[in-house]
Amino acid sequence: EINLRFEKVSGTPKQITTLYSLLRRRIHSISHIKLPSLSQHEKFVKKNPYRDWYIIYQNISALGAFYIKNDNSIGINMLEQNPIYINMTIEFIKQNFKPNRAIASVVPPYFYFNVSISNVGLREILENSKLKSIQTSYIF
Numbered sequence: 001e002i003n004l005r006f007e008k009v010s011g012t013p014k015q016i017t018t019l020y021s022l023l024r025r026r027i028h029s030i031s032h033i034k035l036p037s038l039s040q041h042e043k044f045v046k047k048n049p050y051r052d053w054y055i056i057y058q059n060i061s062a063l064g065a066f067y068i069k070n071d072n073s074i075g076i077n078m079l080e081q082n083p084i085y086i087n088m089t090i091e092f093i094k095q096n097f098k099p100n101r102a103i104a105s106v107v108p109p110y111f112y113f114n115v116s117i118s119n120v121g122l123r124e125i126l127e128n129s130k131l132k133s134i135q136t137s138y139i140f
Contacts, residue, residue, distance in 0.1 A: 002058065004088050009053035009065070011046045018055055018062045019045055026077055027119075052097060056089060064089075071106065072099045074113050081121030087129055 009015055020041045036044065050067040056078070057063065063085055064078035074093065078085055093111065102109035112134065115122050127133065 005057040006054045086125045
């Protein structure tokens, strides 16, 4: 039986180290091209820019993390794109959070995932979980 534990990020030194370790091991990224220094990362975590932010554990091993932003977007970063872990995380989010109130053209009335185009594994898991793809974004 798989038991995941979700720990709210509060910015403790242990969490900062864990999140930095996860960040260093991340293969797919949207938000950064160059890995920030540990010091930069610590400042970022202490600013806590997300509405909600959790580290995902199985026993004592950190598997990944997810965050929810005020625009109802969700970022999920797992070391392993395991459908069971992803679906358990989605279920945790469904059971514990409600989307922020919609604001026309700013915040939709639903949660949505931002996924790196290169993260084929996560995209396939979300599509197989019957989630609907709504957008592809481009930078220039």
